[in-house]
Amino acid sequence: MANNNFSLGSSLLVPSLQELAKESNLTVPSRYIRTEQDRLVSISDDDHGLHFLDQIPVIDLQKLISDESAELAKFHSACKDWGFFQLVNHGVSSSLVEKTMTEMQNILKLPLEEKKKFRQNSEEVEGFGQAFVLSEEQKLDWNDPMVLTTLPVSVRKPHLIPKLPSTFRETLDIYSLELKDLAICLIEQMEKVLKVEEKEVSGLFEDGLQAMRLNLYPPCPQPEKVIGLTPHSDASGVSILLQTHDVVGLQVKKDGNWVPVKPIQNAFVINIGDVLEMITNGEYRSIEHRVITNVQKERFSLATFYNPSLESEIGPNHRFITEQSPPKYKRLGMQEYMRGYFSRELDSKSYLDAMKL
Ligand SMILES: O=C(O)CCC(=O)C(=O)O
Numbered sequence: 001m002a003n004n005n006f007s008l009g010s011s012l013l014v015p016s017l018q019e020l021a022k023e024s025n026l027t028v029p030s031r032y033i034r035t036e037q038d039r040l041v042s043i044s045d046d047d048h049g050l051h052f053l054d055q056i057p058v059i060d061l062q063k064l065i066s067d068e069s070a071e072l073a074k075f076h077s078a079c080k081d082w083g084f085f086q087l088v089n090h091g092v093s094s095s096l097v098e099k100t101m102t103e104m105q106n107i108l109k110l111p112l113e114e115k116k117k118f119r120q121n122s123e124e125v126e127g128f129g130q131a132f133v134l135s136e137e138q139k140l141d142w143n144d145p146m147v148l149t150t151l152p153v154s155v156r157k158p159h160l161i162p163k164l165p166s167t168f169r170e171t172l173d174i175y176s177l178e179l180k181d182l183a184i185c186l187i188e189q190m191e192k193v194l195k196v197e198e199k200e201v202s203g204l205f206e207d208g209l210q211a212m213r214l215n216l217y218p219p220c221p222q223p224e225k226v227i228g229l230t231p232h233s234d235a236s237g238v239s240i241l242l243q244t245h246d247v248v249g250l251q252v253k254k255d256g257n258w259v260p261v262k263p264i265q266n267a268f269v270i271n272i273g274d275v276l277e278m279i280t281n282g283e284y285r286s287i288e289h290r291v292i293t294n295v296q297k298e299r300f301s302l303a304t305f306y307n308p309s310l311e312s313e314i315g316p317n318h319r320f321i322t323e324q325s326p327p328k329y330k331r332l333g334m335q336e337y338m339r340g341y342f343s344r345e346l347d348s349k350s351y352l353d354a355m356k357l
């Protein structure tokens with residue numbers, strides 16, 4: 001049974017960026033201005049062509065399920081070499097995807113007074129507010145997000161989810177279950193290509209912990225000075241991202257370069273999280289990614305993180321351990337692992353590094 005009192009951790013409360021970003025002639029406050037070395041080059045919508053020479057792979061789920069060997073090979077190399085891919089023919093209906101996107105935009109754009117009801121409190125990272133903020137000096141992201149734990153149902157926060165508008169909750173209920181099934185299906189495909197016994201990895205994810213981050217990146221008058229979302233890798237097993245189609249923002253680190261992800265209609269962006277890198281002892285890679293902002297357009301995304309159950313223990317699976325390849329990562333309980341992730345600043349792959357033996 002899941003733990004009703006489970007909490008991911010806490011974070012300092014930060015002002016609502018949505019209100020700030022509305023100001024005309026806005027000068028970006030210093031708390032959002034990144035240092036020289038973090039500074040980013042923004043891309044405008046018309047110079048995309050220059051940046052999309054390299055693209056993350058595109059995988060077709062129906063071909064994987066039907067055991068098409070070329071697709072299975074492409075999938076294996078996407079998980080190994082990129083840690084990221086776009087998934088088409090994923091089986092989640094476009095009407096549900098569109099409804100989820102609309103409901104997400106509605107909730108993220110609620111007036112400040114309404115949003116206050118769903119703000120983070122000082123004990124939790126769930127609700128409107130940024131996570132990973134540990135000091136008043138720390139730089140903030142140009143993002144006005146909301147985090148929710150959604151599954152198992154017993155971890156849902158009683159002061160939060162039941163109070164959200166009913167149309168949002170109804171859509172969230174359906175979306176969250178469909179994305180759980182999709183995440184498990186992807187993990188089963190990985191078991192198949194990795195030649196791991198059935199259920200040996202996917203079994204950990206039964207009754208798994210699912211959390212969502214709804215991201216709103218407002219337009220920024222000086223996008224080159226801020227970061228929408230700090231470079232990080234996800235703590236999850238697998239993450240499934242739904243994003244606005246008309247604004248590019250996500251970038252993935254590949255061989256030391258940032259590669260922008262050009263949205264494909266009706267595709268999800270999938271990435272391997274730190275837990276799967278640990279379970280596969282580094283065979284599959286959890287890759288650093290970040291988000292940049294746009295001077296005119298706001299951008300929305302919904303990241304759904306699927307993790308092993310809170311009662312499980314994570315660490316390298318025996319299939320990946322040999323005399324030549326000893327375990328590279330610690331073994332620990334999921335609760336301890338998740339709390340550790342939320343008790344630090346978000347910083348590249350530093351938490352995964354802390355998991356290394
Ligand atoms: O907004 C995006 O494209 C990425 C979001 C993300 O990486 C996250 O929420 O962890």
Ligand SMILES: [Fe+2]
Pocket residue numbers: 232233234289303
């Ligand atoms: Fe992420």
